[in-house]
Amino acid sequence: xxxxxxxxxxxxxxxxxxxxxxxxxxxxxxxxxxxxxxxxxxxxxxxxxxxxxxxxxxxxxxxxxxxxxxxxxxxxxxxxxxxxxxxxxxxxxxxxxxxxxxxxxxxxxxxxxxxxxxxxxxxxxxxxxxxxxxxxxxxxxxxxxxxxxxxxxxxxxxxxxxxxxxxxxxxxxxxxxxxxxxxxxxxxxxxxxxxxxxxxxxxxxxxxxxxxxxxxxxxx
Amino acid sequence: xxxxxxxxxxxxxxxxxxxxxxxxxxxxxxxxxxxxxxxxxxxxxxxxxxxxxxxxxxxxxxxxxxxxxxxxxxxxxxxxxxxxxxxxxxxxxxxxxxxxxxxxxxxxxxxxxxxxxxxxxxxxxxxxxxxxxxxxxxxxxxxxxxxxxxxxxxxxxxxxxxxxxxxxxxxxxxxxxxxxxxxxxxxxxxxxxxxxxxxxxxxxxxxxxxxxxxxxxxxx
Numbered sequence: 108x109x110x111x112x113x114x115x116x117x118x119x120x121x122x123x124x125x126x127x128x129x130x131x132x133x134x135x136x137x138x139x140x141x142x143x144x145x146x147x148x149x150x151x152x153x154x155x156x157x158x159x160x161x162x163x164x165x166x167x168x169x170x171x172x173x174x175x176x177x178x179x180x181x182x183x184x185x186x187x188x189x190x191x192x193x194x195x196x197x198x199x200x201x202x203x204x205x206x207x208x209x210x211x212x213x214x215x216x217x218x219x220x221x222x223x224x225x226x227x228x229x230x231x232x233x234x235x236x237x238x239x240x241x242x243x244x245x246x247x248x249x250x251x252x253x254x255x256x257x258x259x260x261x262x263x264x265x266x267x268x269x270x271x272x273x274x275x276x277x278x279x280x281x282x283x284x285x286x287x288x289x290x291x292x293x294x295x296x297x298x299x300x301x302x303x304x305x306x307x308x309x310x311x312x313x314x315x316x317x318x319x320x321x322x323x324x325x326x327x
Numbered sequence: 328x329x330x331x332x333x334x335x336x337x338x339x340x341x342x343x344x345x346x347x348x349x350x351x352x353x354x355x356x357x358x359x360x361x362x363x364x365x366x367x368x369x370x371x372x373x374x375x376x377x378x379x380x381x382x383x384x385x386x387x388x389x390x391x392x393x394x395x396x397x398x399x400x401x402x403x404x405x406x407x408x409x410x411x412x413x414x415x416x417x418x419x420x421x422x423x424x425x426x427x428x429x430x431x432x433x434x435x436x437x438x439x440x441x442x443x444x445x446x447x448x449x450x451x452x453x454x455x456x457x458x459x460x461x462x463x464x465x466x467x468x469x470x471x472x473x474x475x476x477x478x479x480x481x482x483x484x485x486x487x488x489x490x491x492x493x494x495x496x497x498x499x500x501x502x503x504x505x506x507x508x509x510x511x512x513x514x515x516x517x518x519x520x521x522x523x524x525x526x527x528x529x530x531x532x533x534x535x536x537x538x539x540x541x542x543x544x545x546x547x
Contacts (some may be wrong), residue, residue: 155408190377289524296519
């Protein structure tokens with residue numbers, strides 16, 4: 108399919124023009140981000156927990172310790188909301204009313220499935236590792252049986268999905284144009300700083316994979 | 328009080344040493360961030376929505392359109408979870424198992440109160456505006472009666488609050504030290520890019536307030 112079908116739960120109502128359902132645009136947001144906020148409820152109390160994630164095709168993967176409560180709740184079939192937000196800039200209009208934020212936000216609703224077979228767990232972990240740090244899976248030691256057993260991995264199908272995107276300048280009405288203050292957008296970027304090597308590396312180890320630094324951008 | 332009292336809902340269980348309840352440390356995280364993820368449930372379905380926020384003393388402020396469903400649900404007394412996450416770096420161990428993320432995350436549980444009196448709404452909006460962009464409230468046009476009426480502002484008391492912080496290098500076991508791959512931390516920073524002025528500014532307007540750019544850092 109080319110676009111997700113908006114549902115009453117994912118359709119953007121306010122600023123409907125900011126609603127995005129196009130699959131390629133949504134996948135681009137999911138692939139740029141690597142931290143999501145996972146919402147679930149226990150006894151009516153909502154919780155929101157930040158988690159790393161990976162995407163492959165129409166599946167999103169989350170992982171954590173086998174003791175992780177959130178993953179246990181999800182594995183039991185709880186409704187989940189996964190939100191990925193990229194903050195692009197501060198929007199500064201001439202009035203307090205027209206301060207805003209440029210952002211791209213994807214919301215995924217559904218249920219998770221606990222992966223139980225070692226090969227599918229390994230595939231999920233490979234996706235997660237390489238989503239955050241491209242190529243990292245191929246260069247590190249793979250999980251051993253004990254590590255794999257102590258890790259829970261869940262997948263969430265990308266079915267009920269929508270996004271909301273704000274971009275561009277402040278929306279000041281013309282009667283505010285002469286207000287004597289700077290107006291516009293202050294763009295924000297995530298940048299990688301200088302890599303901090305671990306203390307115990309052998310002296311002949313090659314430097315950090317350049318594609319990892321490039322994935323997050325550099326400060327120059 | 329110097330620290331928040333951990334409750335069964337905010338006490339960090341896994342990696343208990345990463346739990347932070349100290350008030351000053353938590354306030355520092357809340358003051359560095361400006362986007363939170365708000366969790367609430369409607370008919371058992373959790374939703375997680377990104378929102379700008381402001382903090383003043385023991386109160387967190389959220390705002391939005393009077394038509395905003397989330398704020399209406401919160402105003403009706405729904406349980407809420409507000410999560411603020413700062414991502415500090417990518418942790419790269421020698422094994423897939425030891426990939427991680429350095430972060431600081433505050434979780435606030437409670438209920439919101441809808442502000443109804445114009446003066447308290449104005450105070451909440453001032454806090455929000457200046458939390459994101461220090462000093463901005465003083466230089467922009469203040470909300471008029473119509474704008475104020477079309478804006479909902481809620482406050483959430485900082486009572487049941489906890490944080491979890493991961494910092495430092497990967498936790499590789501010594502038997503992995505000789506694995507021939509770079510290991511360490513790739514620090515991540517949010518940086519401000521070049522300000523993009525709005526098209527309609529009068530020619531004699533002063534440049535963007537330097538303290539706004541400094542709040543987000545610069546690329547140099």
